[in-house]
Amino acid sequence: MAEIELKQVEKKFGDLHAVKPLDLKINDGEFIVLLGPSGCGKTTTLRMISGLETVTGGIILLDGKNITWLHPSERNIAFVFQLYALYPHLSVRQNIAFPLQAEGESRDVINQRVDEVVDLLRIRHLLNARPGKLSGGDQQRVALARALVRRPKAFLMDEPLGALDADFRESMRAEIKQLHIDQNATSIYVTHDQVEAMAMGDRIVVMSEAVIQQVGSPDEVYYKPANLFVANFIGSPGMNLVHGNYSDGELIMPGMDNRYSIPEDWQQALSEELDGSKELIIGFRPESAHLSQDGNLTGTVYAVDLHGAYTMLHINMNENDIVHIRADRMVKYALGEKVRFNLDPEMVRFFNPKTESAIRRREVVQ
Amino acid sequence: MSDVEVKKIIKEFPGVKALDEVSFDVKDGEFFVLLGPTGAGKTTTLRVIAGLTKQEQGSIFFDGEPVDDLTPADRDVAFVFQQYSLYPTMSVYDNLAFPLRSPMRKMNEAEIKEQVEQAAEVLRISQLLERKCSHLSGGEMQRVSLGRALVREPRIFLMDEPLSNLDAKLRETLRIELQHIQKTQASTTLFVTHDQIEALTMADRIAVLDHGKIIQIGTPDDIYDRPATTFVAQLVGTPRINLVKAGRENGKLYVRNSSLYISLPQGWDPPKEFLLGIRPEDIKPDNEGEFEGVLTLLEPLGVETILHLTSGDQTLLSLIPGMTGFKIGDKIKFNITQERLYCFDNHGKSLLC
Numbered sequence: 001m002a003e004i005e006l007k008q009v010e011k012k013f014g015d016l017h018a019v020k021p022l023d024l025k026i027n028d029g030e031f032i033v034l035l036g037p038s039g040c041g042k043t044t045t046l047r048m049i050s051g052l053e054t055v056t057g058g059i060i061l062l063d064g065k066n067i068t069w070l071h072p073s074e075r076n077i078a079f080v081f082q083l084y085a086l087y088p089h090l091s092v093r094q095n096i097a098f099p100l101q102a103e104g105e106s107r108d109v110i111n112q113r114v115d116e117v118v119d120l121l122r123i124r125h126l127l128n129a130r131p132g133k134l135s136g137g138d139q140q141r142v143a144l145a146r147a148l149v150r151r152p153k154a155f156l157m158d159e160p161l162g163a164l165d166a167d168f169r170e171s172m173r174a175e176i177k178q179l180h181i182d183q184n185a186t187s188i189y190v191t192h193d194q195v196e197a198m199a200m201g202d203r204i205v206v207m208s209e210a211v212i213q214q215v216g217s218p219d220e221v222y223y224k225p226a227n228l229f230v231a232n233f234i235g236s237p238g239m240n241l242v243h244g245n246y247s248d249g250e251l252i253m254p255g256m257d258n259r260y261s262i263p264e265d266w267q268q269a270l271s272e273e274l275d276g277s278k279e280l281i282i283g284f285r286p287e288s289a290h291l292s293q294d295g296n297l298t299g300t301v302y303a304v305d306l307h308g309a310y311t312m313l314h315i316n317m318n319e320n321d322i323v324h325i326r327a328d329r330m331v332k333y334a335l336g337e338k339v340r341f342n343l344d345p346e347m348v349r350f351f352n353p354k355t356e357s358a359i360r361r362r363e364v365v366q
Numbered sequence: 367m368s369d370v371e372v373k374k375i376i377k378e379f380p381g382v383k384a385l386d387e388v389s390f391d392v393k394d395g396e397f398f399v400l401l402g403p404t405g406a407g408k409t410t411t412l413r414v415i416a417g418l419t420k421q422e423q424g425s426i427f428f429d430g431e432p433v434d435d436l437t438p439a440d441r442d443v444a445f446v447f448q449q450y451s452l453y454p455t456m457s458v459y460d461n462l463a464f465p466l467r468s469p470m471r472k473m474n475e476a477e478i479k480e481q482v483e484q485a486a487e488v489l490r491i492s493q494l495l496e497r498k499c500s501h502l503s504g505g506e507m508q509r510v511s512l513g514r515a516l517v518r519e520p521r522i523f524l525m526d527e528p529l530s531n532l533d534a535k536l537r538e539t540l541r542i543e544l545q546h547i548q549k550t551q552a553s554t555t556l557f558v559t560h561d562q563i564e565a566l567t568m569a570d571r572i573a574v575l576d577h578g579k580i581i582q583i584g585t586p587d588d589i590y591d592r593p594a595t596t597f598v599a600q601l602v603g604t605p606r607i608n609l610v611k612a613g614r615e616n617g618k619l620y621v622r623n624s625s626l627y628i629s630l631p632q633g634w635d636p637p638k639e640f641l642l643g644i645r646p647e648d649i650k651p652d653n654e655g656e657f658e659g660v661l662t663l664l665e666p667l668g669v670e671t672i673l674h675l676t677s678g679d680q681t682l683l684s685l686i687p688g689m690t691g692f693k694i695g696d697k698i699k700f701n702i703t704q705e706r707l708y709c710f711d712n713h714g715k716s717l718l719c
Binding site for chain 2: 178
């Protein structure tokens with residue numbers, strides 16, 4: 001089992017600062033997801049942990065031992081790539097046994113370990129097949145088996161589901177998580193897909209522009225995003241973010257007469273943070289707005305989506321702001337129709353437009 | 367804008383019947399989506415309508431007139447592809463103006479300017495007009511591609527997965543824009559996608575295609591609530607519909623390899639063996655629930671949470687709003703919304719339609 005710690009780790013490619021100095025501690029047995037858009041530095045971070053990429057600065061510790069300059073093969077960490085990278089001319093059994101053979105393990109040990117992992121991944125029936133004959137999902141299972149068979153201290157996965165179609169992704173996502181629950185191996189998983197990150201991670205490391213934006217549980221990054229980037233990136237669609245002016249306990253938004261009375265427990269924190277400035281951004285999730293005839297906010301219906309289990313209304317509050325509200329799918333709305341809505345006061349968030357950071361309400365001590 | 371009728375189109379490629387008597391009609395002003403997996407025949411259908419591919423049999427009608435003998439140009443359709451085909455060295459303005467400057471149109475620059483500016487405003491790209499296309503982001507390029515189709519005021523828009531190369535956030539934004547533009551302009555649009563979310567969210571009607579055949583045509587509500595086959599039921603909805611082998615016993619139906627016995631919904635007369643479909647949102651945890659399962663996996667998505675509930679050898683997915691305090695290993699009681707159960711025969715054909 002393994003605990004991994006990154007201290008001021010950074011990477012430069014010439015003039016490009018791919019990863020700015022970052023600190024991160026990954027606990028033993030934890031499933032950590034590195035999440036962000038392409039180019040944010042998540043894969044480079046993973047590759048530095050694996051040893052496939054050298055660091056430009058900082059150190060990496062595995063169980064307290066400095067592994068920064070160890071060769072990848074000496075780190076006892078397994079890497080699963082987006083592409084399966086199986087040997088096409090070898091059978092599934094030979095593919096899985098390969099890393100053990102390379103390490104010179106005895107035939108008995110190899111057979112026993114291969115037996116274990118094929119049962120775990122339920123691929124025993126495929127042992128004699130060639131990888132080319134397998135479905136995408138089965139190829140990915142074989143790749144996972146080959147990584148597991150080494151009994152690594154930690155598991156690194158770089159978008160392992162990226163190449164699969166939507167259906168397979170969903171079921172493989174659950175399988176990998178189930179596997180983690182059974183094995184409890186420290187895992188670091190890279191993805192650009194926030195749904196995958198939320199569904200799988202014990203904690204999520206949200207990255208953008210070579211910097212960690214937030215580290216937190218799915219709950220935290222969803223309900224308490226640290227800044228505008230995280231608020232928008234997490235969720236589908238992201239958090240609604242509307243600019244307004246703060247005045248006398250009210251947020252006045254442009255367009256129609258949209259005034260929102262700010263809950264009392266926020267007012268002190270807002271006054272302190274804004275320090276005389278008036279500009280403020282309010283954030284709320286699509287499910288935290290409720291359509292109601294006596295709602296104090298208003299807009300016109302811009303578009304309506306059916307999503308199967310529910311409807312998503314896109315409401316034009318003013319020229320610049322279209323907000324998304326989740327609604328009962330059985331109620332039908334017309335384009336251009338005026339609607340009113342309320343916000344759940346417990347679920348609103350505020351952001352400082354100058355710093356783009358979330359404003360924290362003082363926690364009430366009971 | 368025009369209406370379209372596609373009548374018994376057959377198209378064969380060496381060794382495969384790409385389209386097998388495909389028929390449907392698209393009403394004037396309708397947003398019609400062709401949905402299906404890779405190789406279903408969606409793009410071929412679109413190309414036959416555009417005149418880019420010649421069918422072996424069958425006919426295409428625009429406003430009741432056959433267009434089979436017309437060249438693609440004479441059909442006056444606008445095709446938007448997955449790959450944006452813009453002229454990189456031209457400005458956005460010139461790219462938009464290009465189709466209007468065709469000698470066939472005989473438009474003067476003042477008229478062209480007016481149309482280009484109008485389209486740019488609709489697509490919110492007015493601020494980009496002077497920019498070179500090579501300096502645009504992917505989302506901006508696809509907006510310009512849509513703009514170039516829009517200025518032409520064609521009889522029909524044909525769109526082949528125009529959003530699929532964009533990242534998730536952009537896809538979401540453009541999906542909303544596209545839907546808004548189509549609805550406010552009432553343009554006849556045929557849109558091809560393999561993405562069920564795009565289909566459900568944008569379409570007035572959806573045609574589900576598989577292996578060159580139309581499986582079902584209906585509104586998004588029809589496709590989601592009244593799927594004709596298990597193929598359609600599994601194609602729409604995330605997470606996927608629970609589909610389990612079931613049997614009939616003592617006036618109840620039971621799920622094989624589990625301890626789930628469900629009262630027979632009203633009006634049901636299933637055979638002894640059948641497939642039962644339950645949408646994940648219709649499995650609802652409830653302290654007083656009639657059924658029980660063990661929570662084997664939990665997937666929090668923020669807005670909702672997927673629960674994997676295991677009974678015997680069967681695992682059912684349940685979709686509940688928000689986050690939850692449940693822990694793996696918990697025994698969870700739940701109810702199943704009876705009036706929303708689906709029933710299919712062993713060949714996957716719905717027994718309720």
